Amino acid sequence: MKIAVVGGASTYTPELVDGIARLGLPVSELALIDPAAQRLAVVGGFSARIFGRYGGSGLVTWTSTLAEGLDGADVVLIQLRVGGQAARISDETFPLEFGRIGQETTGAGGLAKAMRTVPVVLDIAEQVRRLAKPDAWIINFTNPVGIMTRALLDAGHRAIGLCNVAIGFQRRFAAELGVQPEQVRLDHVGLNHLTWERGVRVNGVDHLPEMLDKHVEELAAGVVLPPAILLSQQAIPSYYLRYFYCHDEVVAEERGTPTRGQAVADIERQLLEIYADPTQDTKPELLGKRGGAFYSEAAVGLLRSLYGEPGYHSVNVRNRGTFPFLPDDAVIEVCADVDATGPHPAPAGYLDPAIRGLIAHVSAYEELALEAALHGGRERVYRALLAHPTTGQGDVAAGLADRLLAANKAFLP
Known part of the structure; x- marks a missing residue:
């Protein structure tokens, strides 16, 4: 198969390439586009x-032209960041002016990222429709994944969103259980x-x-949440629930430390220096600090199931x-049986009212x-912010809306 990666210059890309080669996914061409x-x-x-190095028979190509990279693709992976790390740092800082979390996928920062990114992703998807194979899948890694995936599906594209949170839990639980x-098999919902x-079945x-x-103390420490929350819900929330359940604590921490975007920008500079070494042919240990653990395994597993080997x-x-x-x-994130016809989630049944x-x-x-x-429009931005659980107050939503639009003026029509 031909795989096209839009956002191929990401420092994540070698992790994906390593997984495809190491796990033996049959690839005729891996086209990186950026x-x-x-x-x-x-x-x-x-x-x-x-x-x-892995002896892959396929060809790795790279191009700055979408038409060339997408031509004849069987699957298109989208992993882009409009505005780069500078825009991420903005997303992580301007909400703090109003006492709200600064985060690139949640709250006002997440909305800013969605507003910059949705139009770009939809434009790329239209070109996928024209240039890739008629039955090509779009696999979206671009955050906020849920909003991006809904935008693609609403526009009629054959798309699935993918995140590495569940596979991270799966790997951790497997090690603890010795299997x-x-x-x-996780009961992963939300x-x-x-x-x-909600379940860890073997x-x-x-x-x-x-x-x-x-082991509730250890499990709670792993997601940086109070053990009482896990016991109350009889479930393990992802780390991202900390932005809701420990909001004020996180804001206090963020005000006193460099942003994650600043740390990642520094890591990326170091990674690119390593990548430029013509003798380097293995992914460096530093790449693990970039984030995205098990990203390649999640992608390869999903692709195998979409192209012949049913899986969960x-x-x-x-x-x-x-x-x-x-x-x-609505677009949700769950574990599902996946085959060549796509994903098939089962009814989730009863969910705790708090969840x-x-x-x-x-x-x-x-x-x-x-x-x-x-x-677009300030009123729509305001309505979205007012509806987010971490905003809470009308004057805060109004201030955040104005600040968001000012910070992203270069990216919004």
Whole structure:
């Protein structure tokens, strides 16, 4: 198959390339596409060396032209960041002026990223429709994944959203239980970056109650949340729930430390220097600090299932009755059986009201956020921010709306 990677100059890309080559995904061409030609040449050359080291028979190519990279693609992976790390740092800082979290996927920062990114992703998807194979899948890694995936699906594209939160939990639980990762079947429910693990099953036996009973302190420390929350919900929230359950504590921490975007920018500079070394053909240890653990395994596993080997994966898909309290066209993140026809989630059944209520609240925000990203206007931005659980007050929403639009003037029509 031909895989096209839009945003191919990302420092993440060698992680993806390593996984494709190491896990033996049958690839005839891996086409990396990015407008940053100089950076793309560095990442592309390094990726080709990684591929060659594993003896891959496919070809790694790179281009700054979408038409060339997308031509005849079987699958298109989208992993881009409009505005680069500078825009991310803005997303992580301007909300703090109003006492609200600064984060690139949640709250006002997440809305800013969605507004910059949705139009760009939809334009790329239209070119995928014209240039790639008629049945090509779009796999979206671009954050905020839930909003991006809904935008793609609403526009009629054959798209799935993918995140690495669930596979990270799966790998961690497999190590703790002493089994292979493939033996662990998670009951993973929620929205992107708003998920809970409600079950950890091996051979049909749910180990979560025992894990919460014996190891709740350790499990809570792993997601930086109070143990009482895990015990109350009888579930393990993702780390991202900290932005909701420990909001004020996180704001205080953020005000006293450099942003994650600043740290990543420094890591990226170091990674690109390593990638430029013509003798380097293995991914460096530093790449693990960039984030995205098990990103390549998640992508390769999903692609295998879409192209011939049915499997069970965490995906962002239409709700279609999975959560009866949400509209069918909402986009949710759950584990689902996946085959060549796509993902097939099962009904989620009963959800604790504390979980159900927050999912419904944030899903409504995401609906309004997409409206703002598609159609613009201060009123739409204000309505979306007012609906987000971390905003809470009308004057704060108004201030955030004005600050968001000012900070992103260069990217918004």
